Amino acid sequence: MLIHGGTSTVGLAAIGIAHQLGATVIATSRNRERFDTLTQAGADHALRDDHTLAAAVRAIAPDGVDAALELVGANTLPGTLRLIRPGGTVCFTGALNGHWTIPDFSPFTIPNGVRLTSYAGEARDLPAAALDQ
Structure with a gap:
């Protein structure tokens, strides 16, 4: 599951819920300094929300x-x-x-x-x- 806007309040809650339900969670932030926040909330992958996002998601989930x-x-x-x-x-x-x-x-x-x-x-x-x- 991709949470686009993961460091928002709703995003962090969604990460936790998706993780608890057993999903592999990919979450985004525009700021690399917030990646720890994403992984602490339960994200398996923290990605930068920039021009490289599509390629980074496809590297994790090619299909x-x-x-x-x-x-x-x-x-x-x-x-x-x-x-x-x-x-x-x-x-x-x-x-x-x-x-x-x-x-x-x-x-x-x-x-x-x-x-x-x-x-x-x-x-x-x-x-x-x-x-x-």
Whole structure:
């Protein structure tokens, strides 16, 4: 699982949950000095969020990752979608960089077989059993 925006509060929580559920977690930060924070939260791989990110993810998961949590922004969503294997899912749920929309977006730019979803709710919208776990 890729957590794009891993050093955010939601990102750190997602890393911990994904790790606890047994996922191999790849998490990103723009700042190498935050890599220890990512690994302490449970990330198996901490990657720099820069122009080398796609190649670094593909070095770990050549066929793509199963899932991604996109927290950085809508403008980074197309790149994240390209890192997902067919049958995988991206959940767009944050815009740390302030970009909530993609101008002139076409759903036909989503790679074949990749699912895109979003979450904009609150904790009370989730099943209590999931939060308890």
